[in-house]
Amino acid sequence: MVRTRFAPSPTGTLHLGNIRTALFAWAYARHHKGQFVLRIEDTDLERSSDASAEGILRDMAWLGLDIDEGPFFQMQRMDRYREVIAHMLSDGRAYHCYMSVEELDQLRDAQKAKGEKPRYDGRWRPEHIAKFGLKIPAGVDPVVRFRNPDAGAVTWQDAVKGKIEIANSELDDLVIARPAPVGQVGVPTYNFCVVVDDIDMQITHVIRGDGHVMNTPRQINIFRAMGVEPPVFGHTPTVLGNDGEKLSKRHGATGLNEYAAAGFLPEAVINGLARLGWSHGNDEIFSPQQLVEWFNLESLTPSPARFDAEKFEWLNGEHIKRLPIDELAKRLEPFLKEAGYPTSGSEAGARGDGFPAPTSLAVGELLRERAPTLKKMAQMARYCFVAPEIDDALLAQHLNETNRAAIAWVGEQLSTIEWSKAALAAMLKEAQSKFNLKTPQVMMPLRVMLTGSAQAPAVDALLLTLGRATAMARIRV
Secondary structure: OOEEEEOOOOOOOOEHHHHHHHHHHHHHHHHOOOEEEEEEOOOOOOOOOHHHHHHHHHHHHHHOOOOOEEEEEHHHHHHHHHHHHHHHHHOOOEEEEOOOHHHHHHHHHHHHHOOOOOOOOOOOOHHHOOOOOOOOOOOOOOEEEEOOOOOOEEEEEEOOOEEEEEEHHHOOOOEEEOOOOOOOOOOEOHHHHHHHHHHHOOOOEEEEEHHHHHHHHHHHHHHHHOOOOOOEEEEEOOEEOOOOOEOEOOEEOOEHHHHHHOOOOHHHHHHHHHOOOEOOOOOOOOOHHHHHHHOOHHHEOOOOEEOOHHHHHHHHHHHHHHOOHHHHHHHHHHHHHHOOOOOOOOOOOOOOOOOOOOOHHHHHHHHOOOOOOHHHHHHHOHHHHOOOOOOHHHHHHHOOOOOHHHHHHHHHHOOOOOOOHHHHHHHHHHHHHHOOOOHHHHHHHHHHHHHOOOOOOOHHHHHHHHOHHHHHHHOOO
16 A cells, blocks of 8 residues: 655644645645555754644644554654664664764864864774774763765665766765763664654655755665665655745745635646646646546656745636635635634625625635635725725716716616616616717726725626615715
């Protein structure tokens, strides 16, 4: 069975760069009817927080990335890591190293001066202690290092990047546990914990960001030292911002929670994220279900992907247009309430004019073709709930002696006309014919009177949404 995982650190909010990794891992598992595991890598005690971990769960749930197992927290698995390290110390796969940070810095400086690659030289390997004439220093708590192979190379077929090979001579003996007295095991390090977790959780495919490529050869060697063949690795392309710099928590990345608060749809976010480094032919707009159906690792590109905020918003607008109207109304409702607008359709006086407010369904129907986000839709809907302030100069541009009688006639018709879009549209068309006017001569002054702006939806739709009483109150000549 395919088993993938997402393993964020709870040190901040999820942003588009790292949640995209989760999306690809989730989509791959779902495509293969496998399992998706959530693991919280919380060993950075200074920066990790419960609030951040809760935010990760909330944001993933909002996006619809359901998990099959977890969340597992690494800090709750310390005994397991220490048990494995103890076994590795006992059979020589790992050893204690007493080199201080200062000594390691001096070694690296000397290597740089000789033009060599700075790296730990393995001097505290048991067979090297005599060679270097070393004696265990008193009062020094050692770290534990993994004994990396000396010869050969680490080779793997990356699912995204293709064949990668790193010589073992390029890798020194990795610290796998921080300092602790002999007989105890200190806090295990990231690269070691990841391997134990992936083995215990039976992860078959590790889909993660490009920045982890250099961790992979070290982890593969630890897998093999533990007698386990490593999973398939696929390193996804870097996401760049508009300035060409890598999108990250520290550089321009917007938190997923901010997109939710701005009125983006999770379906649109999934669509936009998937298009950052993955494609399915020329399909630009697709649903999460289609992503799962189509997703494969072969279609991921190794080249960096550039995030375009404007296109992301446009894509959200396209998904808004495609939502069933009942669903759109349901999702729009909280944003209208946040703006202070009642949407029951029966609360009189809410707009200061004494008339009932339109429903969220009516507002959604009116503005779904015009607003790129739900929050902007709520902002645009102000004239549906608050009587607009009319700019006399703007109205004078569109209302004059040529069309004044026609607008007055429209106002009169509103008191008795059947209140349907078809009847309203027919009446507006009749006004043009009856007074021998062009469409803008009738529609533009009505738009200004109804909304305070010349840029507004179709007048028949406006009238239908605002209601008879409100429309009659606003159209005055």
